[in-house]
Amino acid sequence: MRLTNVLLKKVKSKRIMVVLESAVSGHKFNMFRDRLADKIELIRFDPYIQQDSLYRERKKIRSA
Structure with a gap:
């Protein structure tokens, strides 16, 4: 294994x-x-x- 492979390891956000x-x-x-937080549920x-409603997390799109 080359040194460059070790240095270019992907880091999770x-x-x-x-x-x-x-x-x-x-x-x-x-x-x-946050990646380690629970799934989000909020009222918005x-x-x-034209009223407040409960929103629930459906799926992950990408890391930021």
């Missing part, structure tokens, strides 16, 4: 980008969270129904 989806209408938006304004 501490934060990841995830998709949050409304439980009511299906509206989606992206948000960052939903523009489709």
Whole structure:
């Protein structure tokens, strides 16, 4: 193994980008969270129904 392979090892980032989806209408938006944190659930304004709605994390998009 060469020294360059050791030095160029990929490092995982501490934060990841995830998709949050409304439980009511299906509206989606992206948000960052720490890699080791629990999945996100929050209440936020939903523009489709013009009310506050529960948003749940659906999937990871990429690391940041």
